[in-house]
Amino acid sequence: MGRLQNIRAVARRELRIIGQRPIYFFGTIVPLVLSTIFYLTFFGEGTAEKLPVGVVDMDRASYFSKALGRELGDNQLCKVVTYKSFVEARTDMQKGKIAGFVVIPENTYKDVLSFRRPTFAFYINGLYFVGGSMAYKELLTMANMGNGAVEREFLRAYGYSEDEIMGMIQPIIVECHPIGNKEINFNYYLSSILLPAVLSMIIIIILIYSLGSEMKYGTSRHLLRTSGNSITVAIAGKLYVYTILFSILGLGLIFLLYDWLDFPIAGHVWTMVLDMLLLVLSSEAMAIFFIGIFPVTRLAMSAGALYSILAFSFSGFTLPVEQMPTAIQSLAIGFPIRHYYLYYVQDVLYGTGFAGWWQEAVHMLLFLFLPLMVMPRLKKAYIYLNFPRN
Amino acid sequence: MSIYSYFKQWFKDFLEIFDKELGEIFHDSGAMLIFFFAGIIYPLMYNGIYYHGLLDKTNIAVVDNADCPESREYIREIDATRECNVKTKCVNIDQAKKLMEKGKVHGIVYFPADYGERLNRKDQAFIYIYADMSSFLYYKDAMMSVNHVMISQLHDIQIERYREAGIVGEAAEMQAKPLQYDEEYPYNKAFSYQIFICTAILLVIMQQTMFYGMALISGTQREEKRSYAKLISERKGLGAGRIILARGSVYGMIYLALTLYVLTIVPRLFGLPQLGGFGDLFGLSVIFVIDCVFFSMFWSSFITRRESIFMLFLFMSPICLFLTGFAWPWYSMPKFYQIFSYILPTTFGVQTFMNISCAGADLVTCHDAVITLTIQSIVYCLLTCLTIYIEDWILRHKTQFQEAKEKFAEKAGVDIEENLRIIGGEEAVERYRQERQQKQ
Numbered sequence: 140m141g142r143l144q145n146i147r148a149v150a151r152r153e154l155r156i157i158g159q160r161p162i163y164f165f166g167t168i169v170p171l172v173l174s175t176i177f178y179l180t181f182f183g184e185g186t187a188e189k190l191p192v193g194v195v196d197m198d199r200a201s202y203f204s205k206a207l208g209r210e211l212g213d214n215q216l217c218k219v220v221t222y223k224s225f226v227e228a229r230t231d232m233q234k235g236k237i238a239g240f241v242v243i244p245e246n247t248y249k250d251v252l253s254f255r256r257p258t259f260a261f262y263i264n265g266l267y268f269v270g271g272s273m274a275y276k277e278l279l280t281m282a283n284m285g286n287g288a289v290e291r292e293f294l295r296a297y298g299y300s301e302d303e304i305m306g307m308i309q310p311i312i313v314e315c316h317p318i319g320n321k322e323i324n325f326n327y328y329l330s331s332i333l334l335p336a337v338l339s340m341i342i343i344i345i346l347i348y349s350l351g352s353e354m355k356y357g358t359s360r361h362l363l364r365t366s367g368n369s370i371t372v373a374i375a376g377k378l379y380v381y382t383i384l385f386s387i388l389g390l391g392l393i394f395l396l397y398d399w400l401d402f403p404i405a406g407h408v409w410t411m412v413l414d415m416l417l418l419v420l421s422s423e424a425m426a427i428f429f430i431g432i433f434p435v436t437r438l439a440m441s442a443g444a445l446y447s448i449l450a451f452s453f454s455g456f457t458l459p460v461e462q463m464p465t466a467i468q469s470l471a472i473g474f475p476i477r478h479y480y481l482y483y484v485q486d487v488l489y490g491t492g493f494a495g496w497w498q499e500a501v502h503m504l505l506f507l508f509l510p511l512m513v514m515p516r517l518k519k520a521y522i523y524l525n526f527p528r529n
Numbered sequence: 530m531s532i533y534s535y536f537k538q539w540f541k542d543f544l545e546i547f548d549k550e551l552g553e554i555f556h557d558s559g560a561m562l563i564f565f566f567a568g569i570i571y572p573l574m575y576n577g578i579y580y581h582g583l584l585d586k587t588n589i590a591v592v593d594n595a596d597c598p599e600s601r602e603y604i605r606e607i608d609a610t611r612e613c614n615v616k617t618k619c620v621n622i623d624q625a626k627k628l629m630e631k632g633k634v635h636g637i638v639y640f641p642a643d644y645g646e647r648l649n650r651k652d653q654a655f656i657y658i659y660a661d662m663s664s665f666l667y668y669k670d671a672m673m674s675v676n677h678v679m680i681s682q683l684h685d686i687q688i689e690r691y692r693e694a695g696i697v698g699e700a701a702e703m704q705a706k707p708l709q710y711d712e713e714y715p716y717n718k719a720f721s722y723q724i725f726i727c728t729a730i731l732l733v734i735m736q737q738t739m740f741y742g743m744a745l746i747s748g749t750q751r752e753e754k755r756s757y758a759k760l761i762s763e764r765k766g767l768g769a770g771r772i773i774l775a776r777g778s779v780y781g782m783i784y785l786a787l788t789l790y791v792l793t794i795v796p797r798l799f800g801l802p803q804l805g806g807f808g809d810l811f812g813l814s815v816i817f818v819i820d821c822v823f824f825s826m827f828w829s830s831f832i833t834r835r836e837s838i839f840m841l842f843l844f845m846s847p848i849c850l851f852l853t854g855f856a857w858p859w860y861s862m863p864k865f866y867q868i869f870s871y872i873l874p875t876t877f878g879v880q881t882f883m884n885i886s887c888a889g890a891d892l893v894t895c896h897d898a899v900i901t902l903t904i905q906s907i908v909y910c911l912l913t914c915l916t917i918y919i920e921d922w923i924l925r926h927k928t929q930f931q932e933a934k935e936k937f938a939e940k941a942g943v944d945i946e947e948n949l950r951i952i953g954g955e956e957a958v959e960r961y962r963q964e965r966q967q968k969q
Contacts, residue, residue: 152951159948166840174844180863181851187861232715233890234897235880238858251707258709265717266883268725270858272669275712282710283680289707297694306651310686313656313679315672318629320662325857328665337844344839352836361954436836437559437745444741444839445567448846452578458722459664462581484663489630 145367149376152365153349157380166345171388174337175395178330185324187269189218192277193228193240196221201248207241210281217277232264238274239263241281251289269325319405319488327402331483332456334392335415336476339422340447342385346426347443349377350517351436359521370518374510378423385423389415397487405490413500414482421475421506431513434520435527450474478502539771542764546757546775553746554779559835563742568787571734575727576799582723586614587670589636590625593618597645603656603678607638612674626659635661636671651690666722716802716887727801728887729855731791732878736821737846739784744829744838751833758920769914777822784821788814796886805885809892813881813899820874820902823909830916853879877901928968 157163192211196204212219220237222228228240241261250257261278265271287308294304320327353359366373393415397408404411426443433439453460453471460471471477478499485495520526554560589607593600608615616634619625625637637659647654658675660668684705691701717724750756757772792810796803832838851857852870859867859880870876877898884890892899923930938945949957 155948155951159943159952162834162837162840166837170841170844174848177848178851181866182857183863187858189861190858191860230890230894233884233888233894235854235859235884235888238860254703254707256703256707256709258711260711260713262713262715264888265714265720266725266728266887267854267858268720268722268856270854270861271717272720275714279712282708286706286708290704293704293707303651306653307687307690309653309683310648310651310690311654311656311679311683313658313675315658315660317660317662317668323662323665323668325665328662333847337847340843344843348836348840356953358953358957361952361957364954435558438562440836440839441559441562441745444843445562445571447843449574451847452575456664457666457726458579458582459584459666462584463578464580467578484632485630488661488663491630495630 141367142369142372145365145369145372146376146379149362149366149373150379152362153377153380156349162348163345166348167341167384167388170341171338171392175334175392178333179326179400182326182329185322185326185328186216187273187325188216190216190238190270190274190277191220191236192217192274193220193222193231193237195223195225195228195240195242197245198243198247199245203248203251204243207243207281207285210284211241211277214277216273229262232262235264235266237264238267238270239278241278320403328456331396331402331487332454332476332480333451334396335389335418335479336447336451336454338385338389338392339418339450339476339479342381342419342422343426343429343443343447344440346377346381346423347430347439348436349381350374350427350430351434351439354434354520354524354526355436357524359524363518363521370514370521373521374427374514381423382419385419386416389419402487404487406486406492407490410486410492410496411483414479414486414496417482417500417503418475418479421478421503424506424509425475427510427517428513431510431517434517437527450476453477454480456480472502475503475506542771543775546760546772547779550746550776550779553750554742554783557746557749560742560745563738563745564783564787567734567738568784569790571738572731572791572795573798575730575734576723576795576801579723579726580799582721582726583719584666584670584722585611587612587636587667588616588634589613589638589671589674590628590634591615591618592620592622592625592637592639594642595640595644595646599645599648600640603640603682604638606678606681607674610674610677612670622659629659629661635663635667638671638675648686669720723799724801724887725855727799728883729850729853729879731795732788732817732882733846733850733853733875735784735788735791735817736824736873736875736878737849739780739821740825740828740842741838743780743825744832744842745835747829748832748835748838752835756920756924758917759924761917761921762925769917772917773823773826773910773913777819777826780825781818781822784818785814788818792882792886802887804887804889806891809885810882812892813878813885816899816902816906817874817878817881820878820906820909823906823913824874827909827913827916830913830920849873849875852876855879855883871901871905874902874905877905 194204194208194211196208198204208219208221211217220231222231222240225242228237231237232240239262241259243259244257247257247259261282263271263275263278290308291304294307299307317323353362362373363370366376390412393408393411396402397404397411429443429446430439433442452458453474454476455471460468460477482496482499485491485499489495554564591604593604604615607613613636617628619628622637622639625634628634629637639657639659641655641657644654644656656675656679658671660671662668687705688701691697691704696704747756757776760772761769789811792814793807795801829838832841852866852873853875854862859870881895881898884895885892935945946958946961949961
């Protein structure tokens with residue numbers, strides 16, 4: 140029974156520390172809430188709108204160029220900016236002001252009418268990921284629609300029926316079904332991983348600070364005294380408080396995303412709850428591992444910060460991990476968020492159930508062995524305080 | 530005091546503060562880790578991670594229920610595109626779906642049984658893509674590949690159909706494609722992810738490491754009760770200008786070297802586009818570093834302990850990256866974030882760097898951003914001066930603040946000694962009592 144009481148005593152002590160230092164509030168809840176508000180509002184509806192697209196009209200506002208400008212302008216995704224010369228448009232593109240532009244050469248309309256097959260050009264600014272690819276898609280569609288419209292007029296003049304005309308203009312139709320994210324919504328895609336990654340970062344930083352500050356403020360011996368001279372009890376007591384705190388934050392996140400905001404989910408929200416709890420536990424394990432390896436608060440915190448920033452890339456949700464150089468690929472398994480992401484793919488996108496995600500759950504549980512390796516070292520550091528304190 | 534002696538004193542103070550600050554950086558392992566490890570290694574690391582930024586040969590599965598010459602040709606052509614690799618031909622959609630769930634393929638192309646029949650009937654035929662959305666790059670590859678093949682097939686089929694209608698040769702070409710277009714991608718032709726993210730991340734690393742490192746140092750100074758703001762009241766006639774210019778030059782010097790390394794050497798090592806001239810890059814580095822120095826100095830005024838910086842501001846790094854607009858374009862951001870991004874040097878620094886090195890612009894073309902960066906520097910410089918005077922005032926009234934705080938704690942029912950006893954034991958309480966006695 141003594142152990143349980145000691146755990147409770149350590150937890151009570153931890154609550155006092157949290158109450159005394161406002162940094163715990165400003166370091167956990169504030170960053171998470173601000174990040175959540177930021178990412179969820181930043182991507183807005185999840186599709187970029189009103190991309191500025193330039194039209195360089197050298198055909199002097201003919202019927203054709205006006206129709207084209209209208210067509211682009213009517214599109215919800217585009218906003219037309221007109222230019223008088225190629226140079227003006229190019230300069231604006233170099234400044235990153237427009238996502239792309241179309242050049243309509245002189246006499247285009249006349250050439251169309253007299254079967255001379257005029258050529259116009261479109262220039263895409265490939266420097267901005269979403270802006271560039273959207274502009275590419277829009278301008279390509281527009282060019283093909285323009286072609287189709289002219290073709291249709293000819294075919295009508297030949298006396299073809301509308302069905303036959305469609306068969307001539309568009310013999311093959313490609314239909315795309317994006318699985319798990321039908322609207323190709325960037326908000327669903329990015330926020331689902333970015334927010335848990337932010338939480339994981341907060342857990343690592345805060346827990347390193349909590350364990351490290353015992354040495355910094357010279358209270359570590361008293362901590363051990365409270366815990367009955369057991370480092371396991373001391374850490375268990377601290378984790379008792381933090382696991383509850385971070386789980387509440389994590390579950391809040393899961394229910395916010397998949398319940399309140401109705402992000403599409405093929406599996407079940409309760410399996411994601413499990414995923415989040417595992418993420419919380421494995422991130423805590425990483426934090427203990429860091430402070431155990433570097434029992435110097437400043438070093439452990441700097442290392443933890445560098446590690447958690449890398450986690451965003453190594454989760455592999457933007458550039459897939461198998462595309463990274465082979466030597467780096469294997470590093471990805473050392474990041475809890477990587478396994479969170481793989482679990483998420485199975486549950487949220489495919490809904491495969493236990494058979495799909497159990498391996499990732501096991502991987503995250505394996506992180507829990509890390510603290511065991513460093514606990515004796517941390518205990519020594521706590522007792523002898525033989526490392527630089529800051 | 531003559532002007533001569535004023536300047537003499539000015540330079541003496543300047544050099545003294547400069548010297549002290551430089552020494553402090555090199556004696557702080559945390560700051561050294563941030564400045565030199567993160568500043569030098571991170572740009573290499575990120576370029577390493579994103580080195581193969583082009584997702585080539587994404588594995589896809591094909592379900593060909595039509596099994597006709599047309600569908601077979603289509604599949605061969607998909608296999609020949611850069612984007613996709615036809616890994617398996619599955620017997621049905623279920624099998625293909627299983628493979629996708631296991632992560633063995635990242636897209637499915639499905640030809641319904643009537644594909645060939647519809648083409649031969651001169652109807653519209655359908656092809657279905659099922660895309661893996663676990664990364665948008667998979668989706669993009671499957672879409673691009675199938676659509677490119679579609680456009681080339683479309684042309685052949687159209688010509689064939691016109692021939693059957695008695696329209697041949699140039700006339701048929703004219704009908705099938707009355708308008709011709711050229712697609713031009715002057716920059717980042719292949720939409721390489723490396724170019725998107727690395728050009729943006731390089732300057733974000735510079736700004737954030739400088740900010741974290743500087744905050745670490747000034748947090749330590751405040752914790753050890755030797756904040757630079759004290760200098761104002763300790764020495765008569767010493768203005769804030771000397772302090773911030775001297776401290777700023779230390780960081781400016783280190784970061785000018787780091788930024789030049791990041792903007793000129795790193796792109797060369799990893800084959801990022803380098804269309805910009807050295808003069809423009811140098812000019813950008815100077816403007817950007819000066820801005821970052823004042824930015825970091827202002828925001829680190831709020832850091833009173835050495836570790837707090839990571840707890841308070843680490844989450845801002847990815848936000849800074851998104852606000853540069855490297856992925857989500859700046860013009861599509863909500864209005865609020867467009868305005869908010871004006872407080873960060875990276876927003877304009879990154880855009881200028883991208884435009885210079887990838888789009889071949891120069892500083893004159895990008896004068897808007899350069900002017901914004903300059904205005905930012907001036908505003909942050911003035912704000913920093915202000916915070917120094919405020920901090921000095923707070924430090925001079927410290928005892929009053931302490932007393933007010935204790936009174937407030939008492940009112941709120943917090944027992945400081947009891948707290949200390951639980952947290953640090955009797956020794957801590959003893960220490961606290963001694964400190965109080967000394968003060969009195």
